[in-house]
Amino acid sequence: MSNKLIDIVNVSKSFDENVVLDKLNLYIRENEFLTLLGPSGCGKTTLLRILGGFETPDSGEIIFNGQNINAIPPNKRQLNTVFQKYALFSHMTIADNIAFGLKIKGKSKNYIEDKIRYALKLVNLEGFEHRTPDSLSGGQQQRIAIARAIVNEPKVLLLDEPLGALDLKLRQDMQYELIRLKNELGITFVYVTHDQEEALTMSDTIVVMNQGYIQQIGTPEDIYNEPQNAFVADFIGESNIISSTMVEDKVVKMLGATWECVDVGFGKMRPVDAVLRPEDIVLVKPGEGVIDGVVTNIIFKGVHYEMDVLANNYELLVHSTSMYPVGTEVGITVDPFNIQIMKKPESEDAEAVGIEE
Amino acid sequence: MKNKRLLSGPYLFWAIAFIIIPLVMIFYYGLTNNNGQFTFSNLARMTTPENLKALGLALLISLISTVICLLLAYPLAMILSEKNVSQTGFMALIFILPMWMNFLLRTLAWQTLLEKNGVINSLLNLLHLPELAIINTPYAVALGMVYNFLPFMILPIYNVLSRIDKDVINAARDLGANNLQTFLKIILPLSVPGIISGITMVFVPSLTTFVISDLLGGSKILLIGNVIEQEFKQGSNWHVGSGLSIVLMLFIIASMALIAKYDKDGEGSMF
Known part of the structure; x- marks a missing residue:
């Protein structure tokens, strides 16, 4: 420019x-x-x-x-x-x-x-x-x-x-x-x-x-x-920020399962935060996803439905154009490209500290 | 609905008993002679040379006092409006404090200060400085007016200034205006309503006062207020006194209307 x-x-x-x-x-x-x-x-x-x-x-x-x-x-x-x-x-x-x-x-x-x-x-x-x-x-x-x-x-x-x-x-x-x-x-x-x-x-x-x-x-x-930290992820749009472990390059362990992702360079077995945008979470038939969950709440928002899905004790926010009644068991999957991995803040304060380019 | 109407009862009573009836009485006395016959002669008494002179002097002194009050009050109101509230509170208090003392006492105090052998002259003597001989002159009367009515000029101007959005002033600066231009084109025009109510609140009581001219002017300074007072008290001539009051009232209404008209041309609004 x-x-x-x-x-x-x-x-x-x-x-x-x-x-x-x-x-x-x-x-x-x-x-x-x-x-x-x-x-x-x-x-x-x-x-x-x-x-x-x-x-x-x-x-x-x-x-x-x-x-x-x-x-x-x-x-x-x-x-x-x-x-x-x-x-x-x-x-x-x-x-x-x-x-x-x-x-x-x-x-x-x-x-x-x-x-x-x-x-x-x-x-x-x-x-x-x-x-x-x-x-x-x-x-x-x-x-x-x-x-x-x-x-x-x-x-x-x-x-x-x-x-x-x-x-x-x-x-x-x-x-x-x-x-x-x-x-x-x-x-x-x-x-x-x-x-x-x-x-x-x-x-x-x-x-x-x-x-x-x-x-x-x-x-x-x-x-x-690609939010660089939890504050940005949280402030921009809606997101699920999940405490996870980076097993190795392109493999992350979150919500009790192992997921494929595209991020590299975080080292092995490092604690990280993973960001999942609600619209990137895909609901499929139980057993066909990476993990299973249960729909606990659903609200009609016009363009999409906003749902809470409980999976491994974590309540995921999901946007979907299909409707799943409360209590439905669903499978959950996410395109590897849509999993965004961030470094964990070292401390509470570090969250606010500047990341200079 | 009925109850609400009852609530206005006391005010209605007040307005009738203390505003409407006295006004009607003044108009009755002003427009009749001793025999109760309708006449304009009481109003015409304003045109006698002595009364015209008293009216002219009253106009002159109250105009000068109003201008001095405005010149003193505006910068002060500006300073007050730029401070934050806690500082303003104290400073405003200092200027309003005299209002809590009796008006007559304050004026009497000035008499004591200004007298030929008063406090100020004693001090001046002590310092071998020339004496100040302003007691019983129009200067002393103007001083008394400025002193007594200054707060009535400060408050409305301060009110208007402190309500001007700081970003409006910033916007003028942002668009290239320097401090003087910002003041002349933005702050001053926006404060016109405050200036006008200040002028009204100083000019009207100054024009009609007889206490200040009595105490600080001796018997030498005869303002229109003194003339009316004398007609009522010494002359016991309610007819002429009322007649002169009506003329003075019309005079004030006319000058207010004039200001209001000017104000409409020059932005801001009060009436």
């Missing part, structure tokens, strides 16, 4: 005694849609605010286009932010909101009018120039906030959980809007969210964060299919 645009080097930040970011390293490439994903309090918003210039890091450097921008105030940075609660100027019309940055820069009247029209068209809100923010719905306000930021032609657009306050349907629509916008504008998006589905849908790169550390960086496919 293209060049590094932002380089975050050894950035730490604490509020009082509370360490929010600890020696964090990350780079963001040009034209990338990068998502910072993690539970609340993981430091993702703080990192975004540091990029925007609203917080100063205690130590470390923010390099933008080869220059250290630690000391540059927000109004001098070539990036714009879309705030969580939109932060529109309620005393101005929509047109004045969008024109704000351009007027400050002293652009000509014609240029500003063209830009307003262009931006409103881009966010599908043509003809809203003379409305006030109060008269708009949440989704419309959000789109105006985006329009207000992008007319300034920033190199990077920072988005702080911009869809958090919208209802599900609108949120999904806006996700596609954002992808379209990003492709049309060709600028870098840094997106903060705690919603893993949002992250998987939109991102080129996902950065999973927890307790101020980066847990994993990768494409949505990497993150989903």
Whole structure:
């Protein structure tokens, strides 16, 4: 991919005694849609605010286009932010909101009018120039906030959980809007969210964060299919994390049986965690699978049934399009390719500690 | 439903007994003469040279006091709104504390301080500095107004400022505005409702006061409030006193309407 645009080097930040970011390293490439994903309090918003210039890091450097921008105030940075609660100027019309940055820069009247029209068209809100923010719905306000930021032609657009306050349907629509916008504008998006589905849908790169550390960086496919630790596996999608033993390369002992897998390099007879995605578990007739189990619970979810299957004292979460009534005995099998093996954390704390690339 | 209506009883009684009836009485007295005949002559008494002078002086002093209050209160309210709550509590307390003391006592205290042989002048004498001779001048009256009404300017402005979303200010900075531009284009316009209620709460009592001008202006400073007071008490002429009150009331309503109109043009809303 293209060049590094932002380089975050050894950035730490604490509020009082509370360490929010600890020696964090990350780079963001040009034209990338990068998502910072993690539970609340993981430091993702703080990192975004540091990029925007609203917080100063205690130590470390923010390099933008080869220059250290630690000391540059927000109004001098070539990036714009879309705030969580939109932060529109309620005393101005929509047109004045969008024109704000351009007027400050002293652009000509014609240029500003063209830009307003262009931006409103881009966010599908043509003809809203003379409305006030109060008269708009949440989704419309959000789109105006985006329009207000992008007319300034920033190199990077920072988005702080911009869809958090919208209802599900609108949120999904806006996700596609954002992808379209990003492709049309060709600028870098840094997106903060705690919603893993949002992250998987939109991102080129996902950065999973927890307790101020980066847990994993990768494409949505990497993150989903090959989580590097239990936190990532648990946070992204639903999963069964099973304590197992790596017998040798490509052989794992779990749930009291020996399974074929594709992972290598963990050594012999090493304790590991195995991740099974619920949709990767295949239910067959009893005796035809690797192990047998009993369905203990079933819920209809629309596209699939969600079932609990008890096998060797472990309750597996299974997604299947076929329906098995509670009490049915089933055989369980998994494609070797779909068994993901992870190193066990050395201790409780190690779970949160960063895995640097 | 019926019970709910009963609950409003005390307020209804209050409104009728202490607001409606007195207003009706003022209008009755204001619009009749001693013989009970309808007349506008009481209202016209405002146009006598002495009364016009008193009204003009009252307007001038209360305007100046309001402006001084605004200039003092705004920066303070900004500082307060930027602090976190625990610090604010203490600082706000310091500025509101005087309000817990009687208004008359506070004004009397200023009289004692400012008197020719008062506390301030004694101190100045001690330091061989020139005496301060502002007692019984419009300056002393304005000082008294500013001192007494400042909290009423601080509180509404502080309220409005502290409710402005910090991210709105951040957004302005993010879009390229420096601190001054952010203040002029975002913070100031958004705080207009607070400024207007502050102005109302300082300007109206300043315009109508007679206590402050009595105590700090001696008998030399005659404001419209003093004129009305004298009509009621010394002249025992309720008709003229009520007439002047009505004119003053109309005056205040008109100026509030003017502010409200300006406010509508310049964003924010109060009325």
